[in-house]
Amino acid sequence: MTTGELIRSARLRAGYSQKELAQRLGMASSSIARWETDTVEPGFSTLRRVLQACGFDIPPVLVAYERDPERDAQVQELQDLSPQARMERYLARLEKPKRS
Amino acid sequence: MSRQPFDPYAILRELENPRTFFVVIGGLARVIQGSDELTEGLDIVPSLSQENLRRLGRALENMNARRVDSRPLDLSDLDPQREPVIELTSNFGQIKIVPEPAGTRGYEDLRVRANRERLGHGVRPSVASPGDLVRMMEALDRQPDPLVLETMRRVLEFERRLTIER
Numbered sequence: 001m002t003t004g005e006l007i008r009s010a011r012l013r014a015g016y017s018q019k020e021l022a023q024r025l026g027m028a029s030s031s032i033a034r035w036e037t038d039t040v041e042p043g044f045s046t047l048r049r050v051l052q053a054c055g056f057d058i059p060p061v062l063v064a065y066e067r068d069p070e071r072d073a074q075v076q077e078l079q080d081l082s083p084q085a086r087m088e089r090y091l092a093r094l095e096k097p098k099r100s
Numbered sequence: 101m102s103r104q105p106f107d108p109y110a111i112l113r114e115l116e117n118p119r120t121f122f123v124v125i126g127g128l129a130r131v132i133q134g135s136d137e138l139t140e141g142l143d144i145v146p147s148l149s150q151e152n153l154r155r156l157g158r159a160l161e162n163m164n165a166r167r168v169d170s171r172p173l174d175l176s177d178l179d180p181q182r183e184p185v186i187e188l189t190s191n192f193g194q195i196k197i198v199p200e201p202a203g204t205r206g207y208e209d210l211r212v213r214a215n216r217e218r219l220g221h222g223v224r225p226s227v228a229s230p231g232d233l234v235r236m237m238e239a240l241d242r243q244p245d246p247l248v249l250e251t252m253r254r255v256l257e258f259e260r261r262l263t264i265e266r
Contacts, residue, residue, distance in 0.1 A: 001234055001253070009203050009235050068250075075254040078134040083217040083227070087108070090131045093138060094106065 004038035006058070007050055011036075014054035024053045106140045106193030112223040114163050114192070118155040121147035123210045123226045125201055125236060130248065132217055133230045134255040137248050141194030145228075147207045148178060148199060156197075163190040180206070203239025204232065230256040 001009075011021050011032070018036070022029035034040040035050070042050065044060070051058055078086060108128060115122060124132070127139025146156050153175040160173065165188040167173050173188070180200035188195045200206040213229035228236070234252050237244040 001231075001238065001256075005231055005235060009239060012203055012205060012209075013239060071251065071254060074136060075134060075251060075258060078136060079255065079258050081134075083132045084220040086132055086134060087219045090138070091108075094140070 010054040
């Protein structure tokens with residue numbers, strides 16, 4: 001999820017329009033629009049202020065992050081297929097248990 | 101009504117025939133976008149225009165769709181607050197109508213980023229974007245399947261990487 005999507009998601013969950021959120025923050029609604037489209041990325045403290053205005057927060061906690069090469073390979077493999085091929089593969093998997 | 105085998109192509113064909121406007125969301129949308137999960141049933145977000153709801157109603161009738169709670173199916177009065185999800189059974193499997201999925205503002209919000217995907221068998225539905233699918237999962241009241249969520253985040257990452265490389 002990008003920062004823009006996080007802001008958008010928080011705003012929508014709070015039920016605010018971009019204008020309403022901007023009013024709560026005392027800034028122009030064009031700033032909200034630029035953040036939400038990831039045209040401009042706010043700093044961390046601004047991001048928290050925006051989320052808090054929507055009734056949410058993002059705690060500054062460090063967590064270990066490790067890539068899962070197996071999952072990456074699986075996603076890559078499916079991404080190499082067309083949507084139609086993904087659908088056919090899924091239907092074949094759906095059928096399998098019923099036959100056995 | 102006994103549980104019918106799931107035939108997503110048949111459902112999509114019936115929905116597309118009368119030119120119903122909708123976006124596919126949920127498990128099947130994630131599968132189409134590259135998730136490896138096994139899901140049954142088709143979840144859709146319809147346009148809430150009266151004409152579209154009439155078309156949707158006709159399409160559902162053709163599939164013999166019925167509410168799972170046995171109440172009469174009335175699409176003229178959809179209220180996402182009162183009833184966020186309408187669960188149906190049909191001749192071709194389960195269908196869920198979700199007027200306003202969590203974290204979104206419904207059809208008009210989703211359709212701008214949705215893609216019409218060629219799935220074969222003559223169907224080409226609008227499928228919610230990976231970003232919106234992640235957003236919906238993250239906004240759910242219940243905890244989403246962490247493996248599916250993680251996979252979808254990677255699909256999103258993959259999509260962004262491709263966009264940047266283009």
